[in-house]
Amino acid sequence: MLSVLSLVNRLLPFATPGTPLVQDLLHLSALCLVLYCAPQIQEYVQKKQSAADSVNDTEYRNDIINENEGDEEEELDDEPDDQPEVEQDNVFAPEPENNEPEAVEHGPGIGEPGPVRPGPSVENQRHVGPKKARAIARRDQRRAYHEFQRAQGEAQRAQDAEGAAQREAILAAERERRKAAETALQAKKFRALESKREQERREREDEIRRRELTISIVREELEKRGMCDLFKVARQVGVDDEEWVEKILNASGIVGKKGDMMTMITGMGWAVRITKSMMAQVYEMAHQQGSSDKHYIEQEELGLLLESVLQRT
Template identity: 50%
Template sequence: MASILGYLNQLLPFATPGTPLVQDLVHLGVICGALYFAPHIQEWYRQRRANTVPSNNGLPGNEQHAAPIVGAERHVDNELNNAVQPDGLIAAPDDSEDDEEQGNDGNVNGGGHEPDEGQPGPARVPDMPNTRNVGAKKAKALAKKEQRRAYHEFQRSQGEAQRAKDAEGAAEREAELGAERERRRAKEAALEAKKAKEREQKREQERKAREDDIRKRELVVKIVKHELEGHRVCDLMKVARRVGDDVDVEWVEKIVTAGGIVGRKNDVVTVITGMGWVVKVSEEDMTAVYRKAIEEDAADSDGRVSFETLGRMVEERLLRP
């Protein structure tokens, strides 16, 4: 009993803690190799047996057994061809009928007549079709592989068609975007040109307005000075009418004041009255007015001369020819 246990311990790896590590590794490698090569050896052996043809096929005693074997092999080929074809593909034509026709043709001479049975010659061996014995599991694997290949090919063709369609659509969209950008650029250029033209027109109008304003200012000052030199009084309403319809008395008064006309220079005073007149009065004129007021006894009971009386006398003094 002890010898049997010791023998088992030597055969089985990892049996005892005292087993050397090298022995365990060797046993493990042998077992892994056997497990890996055993299916291949079995498949090779099975195919070798299936492809082996007996040497006495031409004997009359073996013809009865050869026919069922050939029929079974043809049936296996038909099932394999049907299993390998994927969905949506046309199945390959069956070669069994061609094999039968070729076998029948082999039994006929070149003239279409069968050979005489009594004719001397070697024993005629029937032609055996080339068959391939494939198991059901292998056939399913091949069918799945073919289906995957057809599916991937279909997906690839669909992807290429979609990419071509997207590329065509992208080109059209890019052309549309380019045309839209060109239209927008043209509109922006036209709008910018219009704005530039409007700015130029505005600057031109402002320049003309400034020139016209300067011209009107100079004209007002010139008219007022000319009237004061000749008559020593000037009606600003008439001046405004001569300058333009858009000019009023207030604007003329501002121009006269800004032009330095109003004020005192030496013994001459120039003022603007409330009625819109520019008056130029000298010291000599006022002396003559006061003398006239005394001569005419224009003073009241209190000895004062009213502004109305004094203004009338100044007007008479200035407007006399």
């Protein structure tokens, strides 16, 4: 049991082996309670302090305002003792609205004009001391300054409003100008694109027309004569190069072997169509013109024989 108590005394805060366990537990409970209630206590103290500060601040401001008002009244009302003051009769007081004459009794001397009453003189007016005059002058000066500032502010605002409207009109005109310029530019680009497309379309149509015309001319010549001069055909269709004609013929399928016919293009720029019967005639003519000691024929001789056969057909 003693070992347990000594262990508990060691674990508890601010506990010593000589103090009773109950006292340590009471100390620990009080410490926990203080730690638990400390935030609420701090918040209450802060609220009370802030309320007192606000009340003191308000009273201080009111005192300052009252002191300023008192100083201004003293500045306007205080005058030197040796300055004479003459109270002015209330000559500027408004007359009573009811101007009807009062009923008077008729009697001797009543209704006759009496002596002329003198009007208000300058001496009856109140004399203002120099200190109060200076205060009034400063007050009028401040009022005039504030009026001037207000007039300047209104004029500046009016000028700004007018300038804003003018700037807005300038910006609107600039936007319209840019919009018109962009529209004109877009229209120009569209026209250029349409012109380019139209030109490309015409070029394609001319290309197709030249191709068809070239093919028809070459076919007609081959049908009639069996041969065709490609340079002559190129000049007819408006082309200076016969190679273009050769490409067209190769692409159209005219050149090549079809049945017993063979269409080819020579190195001299001729399109030639040869049949099987033509080659038989060429071989027959070559056999007749050949000698007994010569068993072959030159290509030039064969070409001449083929040309003679084509010319006869």
